[in-house]
Amino acid sequence: MTTARRDTYTPETLLSVAVQVFIERGYDGTSMEHLSKAAGISKSSIYHHVSGKEELLRRAVSRALDELFGILDEEHARVGSAAGRLEYVVRRMVEVLMAELPYVTLLLRVRGNTDTERWALERRREFDHRVAALLKAAAVEGDVRADVEVRLATRLVFGMINSIVEWYRPEGPDGRGGAGGAGEGEVVDAVVRLVFGGLRKAS
Amino acid sequence: MTTARRDTYTPETLLSVAVQVFIERGYDGTSMEHLSKAAGISKSSIYHHVSGKEELLRRAVSRALDELFGILDEEHARVGSAAGRLEYVVRRMVEVLMAELPYVTLLLRVRGNTDTERWALERRREFDHRVAALLKAAAVEGDVRADVEVRLATRLVFGMINSIVEWYRPEGPDGRGGAGGAGEGEVVDAVVRLVFGGLRKAS
Numbered sequence: 001m002t003t004a005r006r007d008t009y010t011p012e013t014l015l016s017v018a019v020q021v022f023i024e025r026g027y028d029g030t031s032m033e034h035l036s037k038a039a040g041i042s043k044s045s046i047y048h049h050v051s052g053k054e055e056l057l058r059r060a061v062s063r064a065l066d067e068l069f070g071i072l073d074e075e076h077a078r079v080g081s082a083a084g085r086l087e088y089v090v091r092r093m094v095e096v097l098m099a100e101l102p103y104v105t106l107l108l109r110v111r112g113n114t115d116t117e118r119w120a121l122e123r124r125r126e127f128d129h130r131v132a133a134l135l136k137a138a139a140v141e142g143d144v145r146a147d148v149e150v151r152l153a154t155r156l157v158f159g160m161i162n163s164i165v166e167w168y169r170p171e172g173p174d175g176r177g178g179a180g181g182a183g184e185g186e187v188v189d190a191v192v193r194l195v196f197g198g199l200r201k202a203s
Numbered sequence: 204m205t206t207a208r209r210d211t212y213t214p215e216t217l218l219s220v221a222v223q224v225f226i227e228r229g230y231d232g233t234s235m236e237h238l239s240k241a242a243g244i245s246k247s248s249i250y251h252h253v254s255g256k257e258e259l260l261r262r263a264v265s266r267a268l269d270e271l272f273g274i275l276d277e278e279h280a281r282v283g284s285a286a287g288r289l290e291y292v293v294r295r296m297v298e299v300l301m302a303e304l305p306y307v308t309l310l311l312r313v314r315g316n317t318d319t320e321r322w323a324l325e326r327r328r329e330f331d332h333r334v335a336a337l338l339k340a341a342a343v344e345g346d347v348r349a350d351v352e353v354r355l356a357t358r359l360v361f362g363m364i365n366s367i368v369e370w371y372r373p374e375g376p377d378g379r380g381g382a383g384g385a386g387e388g389e390v391v392d393a394v395v396r397l398v399f400g401g402l403r404k405a406s
Binding site: 086135159162186193194196197200201 | 289359360385
């Protein structure tokens, strides 16, 4: 586990440590005592920065949600055919997931026992609906198959993308990731190819 | 939570109740006390049937693993082109996942802290390798795209399939499932279409 030294300590470090502890112990199973030990600072020092663990959770999932919603505001997500915009969004989702791996992992594990968790789930659903709307528009424009119901297709595509958090690990100093050496670009290309073209060989 | 009545109590009921408790509390977080309360029988009655919670875990994940490995012995998984066999296996995996939902869910959540968990992970890896070998054979036969590395493609396809446990709920008495009404057959067809053909409209 990452342990912050007192002399290099910043609120950013606290957030990063808290996210690791939340992922390892589960949010419910994490106490301020656990956070204090992992961060190497006293509980009162933590309270100097945040009101409690729920604020840390909110900041952490906000970071993931802001990055995800940010994708939808990017030019290629707003201009062009729905299918083209959808492909861009899928590509960027995978990129954000890998760049913000712990934050997205935590977001995906949120269950909904507190206000912050319910809020995060609501925002996730909103994001899902935005992508589903894009998929629906692409089907209407005739560029995407219409024989799989939109919500079902969205769930399955998100399922493939989100499953990356289970095995992807950023590249180590040896330039190889933990996923049998699959680099970031390779994963992004694979997802885009499979989501749009499937396994079958393009004829 | 399902609670078994004493008068209808069977070892099968105990297993089914244990799986629910393991899923809700996590295997590590489940005590014999929790199992006893949920099953509505004394701890000594449980010990009459099994040596402890690890045996219940082993029986539960064995049920899922036996069903999954059983697929590979079925005729359509053994005879024909590799691509045809792969498609059959994908279809049957989704069927097994839905038919044995709690058992497969538990299998997918196993983390590896005990001998039984490590054994289950090893068996899962073995199953993954069997499917990856089929995918590789299909690529060699020229029926499956070769521009996505086999292990990566296998991970992503398994990711899509396994994500179904997060939202699929069997059909209720009203004939509608919990997944916005997507029935079992609809889910199976959607997965097969997306895994092999992707979202892009067949031209």
